[in-house]
Amino acid sequence: xxxxxxxxxxxxxxxxxxxxxxxxxxxxxxxxxxxxxxxxxxxxxxxxxxxxxxxxxxxxxxxxxxxxxxxxxxxxxxxxxxxxxxxxxxxxxxxxxxxxxxxxxxxxxxxxxxxxxxxxxxxxxxxxxxxxxxxxxxxxxxxxxxxxxxxxxxxxxxxxxxxxxxxxxxxxxxxxxxxxxxxxxxxxxxxxxxxxxxx
Numbered sequence: 001x002x003x004x005x006x007x008x009x010x011x012x013x014x015x016x017x018x019x020x021x022x023x024x025x026x027x028x029x030x031x032x033x034x035x036x037x038x039x040x041x042x043x044x045x046x047x048x049x050x051x052x053x054x055x056x057x058x059x060x061x062x063x064x065x066x067x068x069x070x071x072x073x074x075x076x077x078x079x080x081x082x083x084x085x086x087x088x089x090x091x092x093x094x095x096x097x098x099x100x101x102x103x104x105x106x107x108x109x110x111x112x113x114x115x116x117x118x119x120x121x122x123x124x125x126x127x128x129x130x131x132x133x134x135x136x137x138x139x140x141x142x143x144x145x146x147x148x149x150x151x152x153x154x155x156x157x158x159x160x161x162x163x164x165x166x167x168x169x170x171x172x173x174x175x176x177x178x179x180x181x182x183x184x185x186x187x188x189x190x191x192x193x194x195x196x197x198x199x
Contacts, residue, residue: 056099075109075143083153160194
């Protein structure tokens with residue numbers, strides 16, 4: 001009788017534990033970070049990689065970059081997020097900057113470091129740094145161009161089907177003339193089908 005009771009108790013504990021909250025507890029590194037990631041219907045790193053690759057290729061091949069006598073000085077600014085998702089657009093623009101720098105045809109001004117640079121100027125001119133090595137205002141390089149843009153999306157859901165459309169548009173503007181010298185966009189559309197998921 002006692003053995004039967006223990007068996008039933010053990011079986012019940014298994015049932016209860018299987019019905020409890022689930023958590024991802026075991027993971028592994030993916031050896032290919034470029035592998036498509038379509039686990040859910042949100043913006044993913046695959047979307048970012050695909051879009052950035054095409055837009056960087058378009059800009060690099062444009063005459064304003066390809067035919068320049070020396071690498072133009074560029075500053076990457078803001079990518080407006082016009083979607084309903086919380087998307088780290090700074091991450092997208094960072095990837096654009098890094099991929100352009102890898103090509104060696106563009107040099108960049110670091111907008112984000114300006115406050116740090118200003119503070120360092122103040123420190124170096126405080127008397128703590130030798131005159132031979134200290135730096136100061138007046139020697140920075142001005143940008144030739146600014147890159148900015150926007151991220152848009154359209155979501156459509158009919159019955160069991162859902163499509164998510166993304167479009168990233170980038171512009172490069174000449175600072176002296178305020179003319180847009182290059183503009184391009186990349187579109188992707190993802191299709192999902194709704195299925196019942198068991199507990």
